[in-house]
Amino acid sequence: MGTNKKKITVMLVDDDIDFLTQTKIRLEASGYFVRTAESQKDGEKLLKEFTPDIALLDLMMENMDGGFALAYHIKRKDANIPVIIASGVTSETGIEFDAKTNEEKSWIKADAFLTKPIRFEQLEKEIMRLIK
Amino acid sequence: MFALKVLVVDDELGMRLGMKKSLARHKIQIPDIDEEISFDIKMAETGEEALELVKSFKPDVMLLDYKLPEMSGLEVLEEVTSEDSEMATIMVTAYASLETAVSAIKRGAFDFLAKPFEPKELRDVVEKAATNLILARQVKKLEREKRRVRFEFISVLAHELKAPINAIQGYLNIMMDKVLGENINDYDTMIQRSNVRIIGMKKMISDLLDLTKIESGQKKREVKNCQLKPIIERAIETAKPAADDKDITIKFKISEDIELQGDDSELEIIMNNLISNAVKYNKDNGNVDIDVQKTADLISISVADTGIGMSDEEQNRLFKEFSRITNDKTKNIEGSGLGLSILNKIVKLYNGKITVKSQPDKGTTFTVTLK
Numbered sequence: 001m002g003t004n005k006k007k008i009t010v011m012l013v014d015d016d017i018d019f020l021t022q023t024k025i026r027l028e029a030s031g032y033f034v035r036t037a038e039s040q041k042d043g044e045k046l047l048k049e050f051t052p053d054i055a056l057l058d059l060m061m062e063n064m065d066g067g068f069a070l071a072y073h074i075k076r077k078d079a080n081i082p083v084i085i086a087s088g089v090t091s092e093t094g095i096e097f098d099a100k101t102n103e104e105k106s107w108i109k110a111d112a113f114l115t116k117p118i119r120f121e122q123l124e125k126e127i128m129r130l131i132k
Numbered sequence: 133m134f135a136l137k138v139l140v141v142d143d144e145l146g147m148r149l150g151m152k153k154s155l156a157r158h159k160i161q162i163p164d165i166d167e168e169i170s171f172d173i174k175m176a177e178t179g180e181e182a183l184e185l186v187k188s189f190k191p192d193v194m195l196l197d198y199k200l201p202e203m204s205g206l207e208v209l210e211e212v213t214s215e216d217s218e219m220a221t222i223m224v225t226a227y228a229s230l231e232t233a234v235s236a237i238k239r240g241a242f243d244f245l246a247k248p249f250e251p252k253e254l255r256d257v258v259e260k261a262a263t264n265l266i267l268a269r270q271v272k273k274l275e276r277e278k279r280r281v282r283f284e285f286i287s288v289l290a291h292e293l294k295a296p297i298n299a300i301q302g303y304l305n306i307m308m309d310k311v312l313g314e315n316i317n318d319y320d321t322m323i324q325r326s327n328v329r330i331i332g333m334k335k336m337i338s339d340l341l342d343l344t345k346i347e348s349g350q351k352k353r354e355v356k357n358c359q360l361k362p363i364i365e366r367a368i369e370t371a372k373p374a375a376d377d378k379d380i381t382i383k384f385k386i387s388e389d390i391e392l393q394g395d396d397s398e399l400e401i402i403m404n405n406l407i408s409n410a411v412k413y414n415k416d417n418g419n420v421d422i423d424v425q426k427t428a429d430l431i432s433i434s435v436a437d438t439g440i441g442m443s444d445e446e447q448n449r450l451f452k453e454f455s456r457i458t459n460d461k462t463k464n465i466e467g468s469g470l471g472l473s474i475l476n477k478i479v480k481l482y483n484g485k486i487t488v489k490s491q492p493d494k495g496t497t498f499t500v501t502l503k
């Protein structure tokens with residue numbers, strides 16, 4: 001738990017309150033500062049209040065592509081904020097969401113995709129990779 | 133209108149053209165199918181040519197001459213039936229004998245036609261083959277659809293059951309790693325949430341058992357004279373704790389006790405479902421009004437709430453299994469997504485109907501009519 005980590009603020013948006021609670025507890029225990037929202041709409045409001053260092057967003061909330069929409073808002077605010085999209089969509093439907101082509105990358109403003117259920121170690125590794 | 137593809141195989145030009153002419157302008161009608169069916173005809177002179185066309189033209193019906201030069205009709209038949217094709221072959225033969233017919237049918241022919249024949253005979257036998265073929269395809273299509281629905285149901289179910297388990301496991305892991313330290317009190321919310329998820333899962337499993345029991349007809353029905361009033365009163369009693377939590381008033385109006393032929397437990401499920409929904413999706417300090425009316429041939433029970441209501445689009449999805457209306461207003465309300473499916477299935481047993489009237493933020497009224 002280095003003191004330098006304390007400064008890192010994670011924005012966490014997910015309509016699954018259990019996932020939200022658990023990830024928040026884990027991140028806080030690892031020394032991150034966490035702000036949460038339970039919907040895309042609340043996420044947009046939260047974004048007006050502060051600027052996170054990194055964001056972890058659920059893909060499907062009240063809208064099918066809520067995570068992508070939020071990612072777009074974040075990147076518009078500051079293109080350097082890394083965004084991780086977390087989704088259970090792959091394991092549920094077999095559809096893989098990943099930005100492969102340049103065209104996809106140009107409109108999907110995410111830096112990483114994680115498939116739920118997410119192991120916390122994996123999430124932390126991803127955050128550290130993107131934040132430095 | 134659609135066209136059924138017919139392949140005419142005969143080495144005699146006159147025969148080929150004769151058969152083509154008999155069928156070309158003919159149209160048939162098949163029971164249960166609205167469309168009129170015409171024929172799209174191609175001809176082949178030899179067995180080899182026929183086999184080529186079977187591959188490229190993919191006929192639905194083949195009129196196959198028994199006696200062909202070189203490759204015989206029977207050999208052609210053997211070739212095509214060894215392939216996995218849905219084509220119906222009608223053997224056409226001048227040597228009409230029982231044996232040839234039997235041997236052709238044994239080798240997979242659908243029927244046979246003896247030369248010489250009248251155009252009507254030809255049309256009749258083709259019509260029979262076409263009807264058979266199309267109905268068989270319909271059955272297959274329905275079976276495929278049934279399998280698909282079943283599969284979809286199972287995969288959604290698996291997901292719905294896995295989600296709470298993942299959540300509970302997440303909490304247990306946090307406790308196991310003692311992320312919040314040694315004091316058990318610090319884990320209260322996690323224990324509570326785990327419990328909420330377990331209760332939800334249990335409710336889903338029992339709903340699912342009810343649903344399968346009703347669907348498979350295993351649920352024994354005990355149809356007798358039922359008094360509606362005590363059943364509704366019991367359902368109100370069941371919903372009372374949840375209603376009290378939100379200060380909801382449940383009012384119940386019934387002019388006289390109404391009797392109907394039915395099964396007590398089924399009527400209880402109907403009432404529990406309607407009333408618990410009206411409480412669950414209501415606002416604090418809201419009302420639930422239960423009204424029962426009897427007319428000459430039906431009983432109508434309506435349960436109105438003053439709750440969050442639904443948009444038209446949401447109402448359309450209402451009766452689909454596991455389809456829960458998820459929005460900001462419902463995200464903290466637990467439900468299996470099976471309640472209304474169960475309700476629908478039971479109401480059908482009474483030749484009844486469920487209707488919904490709803491306005492967002494004003495409330496919803498469910499009306500069930502029973503016969």
